Structures are given as C-alpha cells and as structure tokens.
Amino acid sequence: MVRAIARRLATGAVTLLLVTAIVFALAAMSTGSSLPGESVEDTSPLTPEQRAEIRALYHFDEPLHVRYGMWLQDLLRGDLGRSFHDRRPVAAKIAERLPATLALNAAALLLMILVSVPLGALAASSPGSLLDRAAGSATYALYSIPVFWAALLLQLAFAIRLGWLPLYGTQTSGMEAAPLVARLHDRLAHFVLPTVCLAYPGFAYLSRFVRGILVDNAAAESARAARARGLAPSAVVIRHGFRQAAVPLLTLAGFLLPRLVGGSVIVETIFAIPGLGHLFVGAMFQRDIPVVMGLTLLSGAATLGGVVAADLLYAVADPRVRRA
Amino acid sequence: MRARAADRIDGTRGSLRKAAALPRPRPRATLAAAAAALLVLAVACGETARRDEAVRDDVRAAMAAFPTSLSLIGKTDTNSEIIARLVTDSLVQYDATLAPRPRLAESWDLAADGREVTFHLRKGVLWHDGTEVTASDVVFTVRKVREPATEARSAIGQFESVESIEAPDPATVRVRFKEPCADPLDPFTLPIVPEHVAGKDPDILTGRFAEHPVGCGPFRFVRAVPGREIVLEANPAYWDGAPSLRRITFTVLPDERTAYGALLRGDLDLLGVTPDVFRDAATNPQAARLRRFHYFMMSTWYVGWNGDGSNPFFTDPSVRRAIVLALDRPAFIGAVLGGLARPAVGTYHPDSAWANRSLEPWAYDPAEAARLLDAAGWRMRPGGTRARDGVPFSFTLTVPAGSQEITDRIAAWFQESVRKIGVEVSIEKLEWRTFLDRRRAGKFDAVMARLNLSPSPDQFELYHSSSRGRGMNFMGLADAETDRLLEEGRRTVDPAARRKIYDRLQVRLHELEPLSCLFGFAAPVLVDRRLEGVEPSPLGLWTVLPGPRAWRWRR
Numbered sequence: 001m002v003r004a005i006a007r008r009l010a011t012g013a014v015t016l017l018l019v020t021a022i023v024f025a026l027a028a029m030s031t032g033s034s035l036p037g038e039s040v041e042d043t044s045p046l047t048p049e050q051r052a053e054i055r056a057l058y059h060f061d062e063p064l065h066v067r068y069g070m071w072l073q074d075l076l077r078g079d080l081g082r083s084f085h086d087r088r089p090v091a092a093k094i095a096e097r098l099p100a101t102l103a104l105n106a107a108a109l110l111l112m113i114l115v116s117v118p119l120g121a122l123a124a125s126s127p128g129s130l131l132d133r134a135a136g137s138a139t140y141a142l143y144s145i146p147v148f149w150a151a152l153l154l155q156l157a158f159a160i161r162l163g164w165l166p167l168y169g170t171q172t173s174g175m176e177a178a179p180l181v182a183r184l185h186d187r188l189a190h191f192v193l194p195t196v197c198l199a200y201p202g203f204a205y206l207s208r209f210v211r212g213i214l215v216d217n218a219a220a221e222s223a224r225a226a227r228a229r230g231l232a233p234s235a236v237v238i239r240h241g242f243r244q245a246a247v248p249l250l251t252l253a254g255f256l257l258p259r260l261v262g263g264s265v266i267v268e269t270i271f272a273i274p275g276l277g278h279l280f281v282g283a284m285f286q287r288d289i290p291v292v293m294g295l296t297l298l299s300g301a302a303t304l305g306g307v308v309a310a311d312l313l314y315a316v317a318d319p320r321v322r323r324a
Numbered sequence: 325m326r327a328r329a330a331d332r333i334d335g336t337r338g339s340l341r342k343a344a345a346l347p348r349p350r351p352r353a354t355l356a357a358a359a360a361a362l363l364v365l366a367v368a369c370g371e372t373a374r375r376d377e378a379v380r381d382d383v384r385a386a387m388a389a390f391p392t393s394l395s396l397i398g399k400t401d402t403n404s405e406i407i408a409r410l411v412t413d414s415l416v417q418y419d420a421t422l423a424p425r426p427r428l429a430e431s432w433d434l435a436a437d438g439r440e441v442t443f444h445l446r447k448g449v450l451w452h453d454g455t456e457v458t459a460s461d462v463v464f465t466v467r468k469v470r471e472p473a474t475e476a477r478s479a480i481g482q483f484e485s486v487e488s489i490e491a492p493d494p495a496t497v498r499v500r501f502k503e504p505c506a507d508p509l510d511p512f513t514l515p516i517v518p519e520h521v522a523g524k525d526p527d528i529l530t531g532r533f534a535e536h537p538v539g540c541g542p543f544r545f546v547r548a549v550p551g552r553e554i555v556l557e558a559n560p561a562y563w564d565g566a567p568s569l570r571r572i573t574f575t576v577l578p579d580e581r582t583a584y585g586a587l588l589r590g591d592l593d594l595l596g597v598t599p600d601v602f603r604d605a606a607t608n609p610q611a612a613r614l615r616r617f618h619y620f621m622m623s624t625w626y627v628g629w630n631g632d633g634s635n636p637f638f639t640d641p642s643v644r645r646a647i648v649l650a651l652d653r654p655a656f657i658g659a660v661l662g663g664l665a666r667p668a669v670g671t672y673h674p675d676s677a678w679a680n681r682s683l684e685p686w687a688y689d690p691a692e693a694a695r696l697l698d699a700a701g702w703r704m705r706p707g708g709t710r711a712r713d714g715v716p717f718s719f720t721l722t723v724p725a726g727s728q729e730i731t732d733r734i735a736a737w738f739q740e741s742v743r744k745i746g747v748e749v750s751i752e753k754l755e756w757r758t759f760l761d762r763r764r765a766g767k768f769d770a771v772m773a774r775l776n777l778s779p780s781p782d783q784f785e786l787y788h789s790s791s792r793g794r795g796m797n798f799m800g801l802a803d804a805e806t807d808r809l810l811e812e813g814r815r816t817v818d819p820a821a822r823r824k825i826y827d828r829l830q831v832r833l834h835e836l837e838p839l840s841c842l843f844g845f846a847a848p849v850l851v852d853r854r855l856e857g858v859e860p861s862p863l864g865l866w867t868v869l870p871g872p873r874a875w876r877w878r879r
Contacts, residue, residue: 050480053472086392086399087529096550152581160585160610167589168582173553173573270579274390274551278578287757 008311012304016297023296024068027289058084071293080297081290085283090294093279098261100170101275105260107191108198116203120210125237127215139204151197151270158193166190168272194271198264206252213248214241246317254310258302380877382571383855384592386583390551390576395522395534396515397465398474403574406866408515410556410572412539415443415462415497415512419869420861422676422779424509427869428457428516428540429497438504438817439487443497443512449563451518452544459491464519474528481785482511504815506782506822516540542567542873552576568876587614587850594851594858594865599664602848615853618846619860620675622779624668625734625843627721628763628771632792632800635769636715642696644837648686649693650745653842656737661730664848668841670830671777671786675862678781678823680830693745702746710746718748719769722762725753734842735772763798771798774845779862781826784810787833801838854878 055061059070074081080090119139123132159167166172170190175183214237217223222244226236242249263277276295283291391404396412409417415429426432429443449457466489469476488500501508517528521538525531537545542564543556554574560566575591577583580598587595588610597605602618605611627647629638637643653667667685672678694704702710702717710717723735739749754762763771785791788810789802809829816822833839849865851858857875861868 050472054475057473082530087527089530093550155582155585160588163589167585167591168577169552169575173555173575270582272552272575272577272579272582274576278551285756 005308005311008308009304012308016300016304019300020072020293020296021068024071024289024293025064027284027287027292028064028067030287071290075297080294083283083291084288085286085291090290093291094276094294094298097274097276097279100273101263101277102260103170104191104194104198104267104273104275105262107195108202109256109259111195111199112202112206115199116206117210119203120207121214121238121241123207123211124214124218124241125234127211132211135207136204139207142200143204145200147197147201147264147266148270150200151193151267154193154196155270165192168270170273194267194273197267197271209252210245210249213245217241217244220244247314250310250313250317253313254306257306257309258299261298261302380854381569382573383569383594383872383875384573384575386577386586386592386595387554387574388576388578388580388583390548391554393529393534394537394545394548394554395474395528396517396537396539397469397476397479398529398534400476400479405515407537407545407554407556407574408539409867410541410543410872411537411545412515412517412541413449414515415445416509417513417869418779418863420675420859420863422673422678422862424513425869428462429512432509434508434817436817438508438815439501441499441501441505441508443499445495445497446563447495449540450561451521451540452538452559453518453521455518455520456494457516457518457540458494459497460494461519462497462516463489463491464523465514465516468517468522468528469514479511479514482514486511504817506784506814506816507780510778510780510782543572546571564873567873569872572872587611593855594849596865597848597850599662599848602664602850603662605850611850613853614850616848616850617860618664618848619864620666620673620844620862621847621864622673622777622862623774623845624671624777624841625665625845626671626773626775627738627840627842628799629838629840630766630768630770630798630800631838632766634766635719636712637717637719638770640700641836641838643700643702644840645686646693646696646700646745647742647747648837648840648842649689649696650747651738651741651842652688653685654688656734657843660733660737661843661845664846665843666846668844670833670841671775671783671839672781672826672830673777673779673862674844676779676781678826680827682827683830683834690745697745697747704746708746709748716748717746718750720752721749722752722754722759722768722771724756724759724773726756731772738772766793766798766800775839775841781822782810782813783829784814787838799838801836803832803836803838805832806836 059067062070071081080094082089083093116139119135123135126132155167158165166186166189170187171183172186172190175186178186218233218237218241223236223240226240227233231239261276263275263280265277265281267273268275268278276298279291280295282288283295387403387406389401389403391407392401393399393404394407396404396408400408413427415427416424416432417427419425426446428446428449430446431444433442433444435441443462445457445459445462451457466483466486468474469479470483470486472480474480485501485503485505486499487502490498492498499508499512516539517533518538518540522528522531522533525533528534535548539545540559540563542559542562544559546555546557548554553576556572556574558567558570575586577586580601583592583595584597584601584604586592588608602616605614605616629644631638631644633639657663657665657667666674668674669683669685670679672680674681697710697717698704701712703712705711705716721735721738723731725731735751739751742749759771759773762768786796787801787803787806788797789807791797792800792802806829809825809832813822813825813829816825847864849858849860854877855875856878857870858865866872
C-alpha cells in the first residue's frame with residue numbers, strides 16, 4: 001500500500017514537472033510577449049537601450065530552456081519568482097488571494113453536496129417518477145443558465161432591489177474593528193450570492209451522478225437480497241446504495257478537490273472578489289509567466305493531491321484495496 | 325455518457341415499481357425546509373443599517389483594477405496615476421484647459437536658447453511625514469524615473485532629452501536639455517517622491533515605500549488592500565489649503581454592472597460608466613440622485629495607414645483622405661454612439677491651447693471620395709469594386725480584439741461605408757499585445773484603435789521620419805515638411821512663433837492624413853448631485869487641477 005502510494009506520488013511529480021515545462025513553453029512562446037508591463041499605455045515608446053535593459057532585468061534574452069532552468073532552480077529553493085506585472089513575489093500574490101478562493105470554493109462545494117446528494121438519493125428512490133424527472137429537468141435547466149446572467153439577476157433582486165445582501169466583495173470595508181460575531185455575520189452575508197452562483201451549475205452533474213450510482217446499486221444482486229430480507233426500499237437505496245457507492249464517490253471527490261484552488265473568473269469579476277481565477281486570467285493577458293507558472297504548479301499539486309487522497313480513502317472504504 | 329444514463333433509467337424502472345407501494349421520503353417537506361433555511365439565511369445575513377447619509381465628508385469611488393504600483397512613479401497606469409496625483413504633487417500640473425499651472429514650482433525661467441529651464445520651488449511645503457520638500461527630492465525623482473528598472477513607462481521617454489538636472493540650492497532646480505525643447509514643462513508634471521523615504525528601497529516597486537507611499541499632496545495614504553481597496557485621507561497641512569473631503573475610498577470593482585449597482589445602492593458617490601449605463605441612468609428612478617455629465621477624453625479613435633510602401637494603397641495621401649471622406653461620422657455618432665463622441669480632426673486635443681481651431685474634420689462626401697480614387701487610378705470595375713492595373717482595392721483592417729464591443733461596431737461600420745465607394749475591407753482581430761507587436765513591426769495594411777493624446781505640442785515621436793520603426797510612427801510617415809516643422813517647433817522659444825509652427829504642422833498633417841483621427845470619445849460620468857465641484861476636463865476627474873481638491877458636499 002505504502003509502496004503504491006509512493007509510486008503514485010513519484011509519477012505524479014514527473015507529470016507535474018512535464019506540465020510546468022509545457023505551460024512555460026506555451027506562455028513564453030505566445031505572441032505579444034515582447035516585454036513585461038509594456039503596452040499598458042499606448043504612449044512614449046522606449047529607446048532601444050531602455051528596452052534592452054528591461055529585457056535583461058527579466059532575463060528575456062536567455063533561451064527558453066535556460067529560463068525554464070532558472071525557474072526550476074528558484075523553485076527548488078522555494079522561490080516562485082517575481083511577477084512581471086508588478087514585480088511582487090508570486091508567492092505573496094497567490095497567498096493574498098488564496099483564502100478568498102478557498103473559502104468560496106469550499107462553500108460552493110458544500111452547497112453542491114448538500115443539495116445534490118439528497119436530491120440524487122430522492123430521485124434514485126423512485127426512478128422515472130415525476131419527482132425524478134422534475135429534479136432532472138430542474139437541475140439541467142439551472143445548468144443551462146449562464147453564470148453571468150444568474151449573477152446579475154441575483155444581484156438585482158437581493159442586493160439592489162431588496163437590499164438584503166451585499167452586492168460585492170467578501171467583507172464590508174472598515175469591519176476589521178467590529179466584534180467577532182458581527183464580522184462573521186458580515187462575511188457570511190457576502191458569501192451567499194457568489195456561493196450560489198458557483199454551486200448551482202454543478203447540481204445537475206453531481207445529483208445525476210449520485211442518482212446513477214444508487215439506481216445501479218439498487219438493481220444489484222445484494223440489493224435484491226436486502227429487499228428479500230424485508231428492508232424498506234428507501235433503506236436499500238440509502239444504506240446499501242451509499243455504502244456501495246463509496247468508491248465512485250471518493251473518485252469524484254478526488255476530482256473535485258482541485259476545484260478548491262481553481263477560480264471562476266466570471267464570478268470573481270462580477271462580485272469583485274480578488275481570487276485566483278482573476279489572477280490567472282490577468283496573468284495570461286499580461287504574459288506574466290511567473291504568476292502563470294505559480295498557479296499551474298498550485299493546481300497541478302492540488303490535482304495530484306486529490307488523486308492520492310482518493311487512493312488512500314479507497315483503502316479505508318474497501319478492504320480489498322488495502323490488501324492489494 | 326447521456327445514452328448510458330438513459331439506459332440506467334430504463335433498466336431499473338421495473339424493480340423499483342414493485343416497491344412503490346411502500347412509503348417514500350416526503351420530498352415536499354424536504355424542499356420546504358430547504359427553502360425556509362435559505363430564507364432565514366438570507367434575512368439573517370441582511371445588512372446592518374445603511375450608513376447615515378446626513379453629514380458627508382468622504383467620497384467613495386470605484387476603480388476597475390487595482391493600481392499596478394503604489395510607488396507613485398513606477399509602472400504607471402491610469403489608476404496608479406490617480407493615486408500618485410492625490411498623494412503627491414508635481415512641479416507643474418495641467419488644469420482643465422491643459423495649461424500647465426505652478427504647483428511645487430512657484431515660477432520658472434526659460435533660457436533664450438530653449439535648452440534650459442530653472443524652477444523656483446515653493447518654500448515650506450512639507451512631506452506627509454513633516455520633512456520639507458527640497459530640490460534634491462526633485463533631482464532624485466527624475467534620476468529614479470530614468471532608471472529603466474523603475475519602469476516609469478509614460479515618463480521615461482520624456483526625460484530622454486534631459487542632459488542634466490541639478491539642485492544648486494534647496495529651492496532651485498536647473499534642467500539642461502540636449503537640444504532645444506519644445507515643451508520643457510511637460511516632463512515636470514511628474515509626481516515628486518521624497519528621497520529620504522523612497523531612496524531607502526533598493527527597488528522602488530517592491531519596497532516599503534510602494535507599500536505605504538509618502539507624498540506632499542492634498543491626500544495622505546492610509547491603507548491599501550491589494551485587489552480590494554485604497555483609502556486616502558485629507559492632508560490638513562496641505563500647502564494649498566486642506567481639501568474639504570476628509571477621506572477618499574477607492575473600491576476595486578472590475579465589473580461595470582456591479583459598479584453601477586453599487587452606485588444605485590448608494591455604496592458609491594460617483595462613477596465613470598459606459599454609454600449603455602449612462603442611458604439607463606437617464607430614466608432609472610433609482611438614479612434620480614445622480615447628475616449625468618461627460619467629458620472628452622485625452623484619446624482619439626484612429627485609423628493608421630501603413631504608408632511604407634508594403635501595400636499599393638496608402639502611400640498616396642489622396643487615397644487616405646478618400647477613405648475618410650466616405651465615412652458619415654455624424655450619422656454614426658447619432659445612431660450608434662448615442663451622441664457620446666465627436667468627429668476628430670487630429671492628434672491635438674480640441675480643448676488644448678495648441679489645437680489649430682481653423683481645421684475642421686473632413687465632412688462626409690462620397691462623391692469627392694470617388695473622384696479622388698478615380699484620379700489616383702483606382703477605377704470602378706463591374707461588380708462595384710475598384711482596381712488599379714488589375715490589383716483590386718482590397719485591404720485588411722487590423723483591430724485589437726478585446727472586451728470593447730465598440731471596436732466591432734466601428735469596424736463593421738467602416739467596412740460597410742468604404743464598400744459603398746468600391747473598396748473591400750476584411751477585418752482582422754488580434755489580441756491587444758499581439759496587435760501592438762504587429763503594429764510596431766509594420767506588418768499591417770491599416771490599423772484601428774484608440775490612441776492616447778499628449779497635452780504637449782511636440783508630436784515628434786508620432787510623425788518624425790526618424791521615429792519610423794522605433795517610435796510611434798508606425799505609419800512609416802517620411803515627409804520633409806513635417807520633419808522640418810517638428811524640428812523647428814523644438815528650436816523655437818518665442819511663443820507666438822511656435823504657435824504658428826504648430827498651426828502649420830497641423831494643417832500639413834490634415835492634408836497628409838497619415839493617421840486619420842475618426843472620433844474623440846466622451847467619457848460619461850454619474851455623480852451624486854450633492855457632491856459639488858466635479859467638473860469635466862480632458863484629463864478626467866481625478867488628475868486634473870484642482871480635481872478632488874475642490875470637491876465638497878453641499879450642506
């Protein structure tokens with residue numbers, strides 16, 4: 001088991017290395033990457049000497065593989081480098097945006113699970129029923145609503161017309177001195193709309209996934225045996241079904257985990273939450289290679305972590321895996 | 325994937341039907357409980373009482389992006405400049421007529437040879453930490469800006485012509501230029517930073533100074549949360565009198581709709597908006613407390629013709645003019661731009677004292693356009709397209725692709741307008757930085773975008789033949805008369821004589837049309853009616869004199 005995990009980690013690390021090399025090459029070779037920070041304003045061009053000095057400052061004249069080597073070397077020393085955009089350390093830029101992204105994604109994931117798993121189980125308890133079809137249609141309808149549109153409507157209704165919820169941000173400015181309860185309250189209020197916007201497109205996917213597994217399991221031999229023993233059908237679906245469904249659900253969780261550090265540009269922009277999604281897209285437009293690389297590394301590591309965590313949990317859920 | 329899911333539904337229906345007689349979980353109760361929980365959450369999280377609006381002495385504004393740098397001089401973008409001009413002062417600064425006014429410099433003398441300017445500094449001006457502003461701060465700032473590592477993009481080119489700068493005494497700055505300088509004051513609109521603070525950081529962009537800038541301007545820096553907000557407060561010891569506003573808060577709101585929503589809610593006091601939002605505010609009852617006005621920005625919407633000979637069309641000025649004559653700009657402004665633009669005539673802002681007011685934008689005249697094209701040998705063929713010596717008049721208009729929908733609308737209108745005079749245009753959209761690379765390399769037929777204008781009359785970088793291939797002269801213009809006027813303008817110190825030269829230059833450029841300025845765009849603004857002193861200026865609301873120094877709430 002330990003060896004299997006170690007092997008998984010090793011191949012994962014190699015994959016991660018490959019991914020960083022490819023992303024580095026793509027980012028560095030994309031057109032318009034002449035100079036960091038240039039072209040923000042369309043005035044006063046630099047003299048050739050000034051251009052040369054700035055190119056040297058950011059090692060732009062070194063060949064691609066040398067620059068990648070430098071990046072790797074810095075990485076091994078624990079240094080993610082400095083942003084081309086504002087020359088601040090990449091680690092600091094990510095660190096100041098990570099909490100908002102993590103909290104928001106965790107809340108959205110939680111909401112997704114809280115809504116989708118019961119909904120999926122409900123639907124699975126009577127497949128083909130009106131309830132099942134209604135749940136399917138409703139979640140697919142939600143899935144089809146563009147996020148920016150839903151966000152605008154929610155803002156209009158709850159923040160502008162009713163005024164119940166804040167319109168943007170993650171906290172009210174100047175709340176730092178307020179008592180803890182008020183601050184918590186303020187934070188929660190700010191999270192409601194963006195969390196809903198991040199979560200609702202996932203309802204369809206997750207609830208149908210849960211429903212599919214449970215329905216499959218209900219049709220299995222063991223479930224028939226349980227029913228034969230006189231168990232209520234809901235108990236068959238819920239108790240037996242979920243135990244059987246542990247492995248596929250864990251796999252899914254493994255894939256959902258990296259979403260914690262992935263950002264949604266649209267939601268972040270509309271709700272003015274400076275998160276990682278916004279940072280990534282901005283960095284791409286600015287050809288800010290160090291930031292792009294830092295975020296690639298982060299999401300790569302999270303993906304790897306998710307897969308390894310799922311593997312470990314299989315062993316907990318399924319004794320056969322432990323023995324293997 | 326979907327087919328398999330359907331199989332599942334069919335394959336399992338039978339076995340569960342049999343069990344249908346037994347009680348099911350009650351979906352309605354569950355849903356009702358969930359809805360109730362959401363409602364409770366929403367109400368519980370409802371905001372605490374709105375801010376008391378009775379007595380106001382602060383302004384809450386929005387920025388679309390956090391400033392790239394708070395170092396006041398490095399990596400300057402528009403938002404960085406706004407902060408810089410509120411937090412610190414410059415030797416001179418422009419007012420709404422684009423005339424330079426004395427700030428830290430009380431007065432100045434120009435040498436007769438046009439190569440030297442001596443600034444006499446105002447005495448007793450204090451940095452926010454209480455230290456006195458001296459000439460050596462000015463010298464330090466200029467030195468710092470000239471270091472490429474500061475990346476003071478908009479300023480670095482302006483100081484290229486400075487040969488030396490020195491501080492003979494704490495209240496005097498003497499600047500010597502390499503050659504006679506057309507506009508020696510323009511570079512000194514540079515925000516000045518304190519040497520005793522900023523000079524301690526090895527890298528001005530990332531040191532302590534950039535985290536907590538110190539200036540001598542009307543507002544003091546209080547705090548900044550990257551990506552979120554910046555707070556400034558009044559400097560009670562400001563040499564020009566403490567501003568009426570006690571505090572300015574900038575919130576970073578990247579989405580224009582969200583920002584408008586915040587304005588409607590009363591979370592903001594003023595906002596620069598898009599034309600769509602501006603129109604909405606005219607009728608929206610929630611916007612009744614807002615005053616609407618617009619100003620014409622320091623930019624122009626241009627078409628740049630590649631006249632370097634790489635295409636057979638645009639080396640001929642009459643062909644360039646013919647295309648412009650085919651454009652019915654007033655009609656387009658009325659129909660599509662909602663009146664929020666005006667036809668432009670050149671790269672001198674119409675509000676600038678340097679603009680030659682005798683020039684008019686080319687009026688819509690398709691007949692004259694056709695005549696010019698005929699005369700240039702581009703004859704109409706059957707099928708309604710023009711050609712010369714078998715070469716069809718068909719070119720590519722390269723535009724930046726981006727969030728600006730207006731680009732698409734103008735490009736489509738342009739294409740349609742010139743099609744009517746027998747010219748075919750295909751539109752190529754490039755991502756902004758790729759667009760700039762291509763434009764710099766001269767790999768285009770015609771480009772269309774927005775160009776920032778300068779208050780300075782000296783447009784050497786844009787039009788002089790020596791700026792081809794390195795400066796902004798991407799059109800490849802090489803005109804002896806233009807070169808001569810640009811050089812003469814730099815050498816001439818006498819104001820009346822210079823005025824004549826730049827008037828002539830503008831006439832010449834209007835004839836040549838190397839860069840056709842199509843529109844000057846208006847920037848619409850919504851502002852709380854009770855906030856007084858917010859006035860239009862080509863420099864916008866924040867960086868002009870007096871700007872926020874003169875804003876006050878009506879009692």
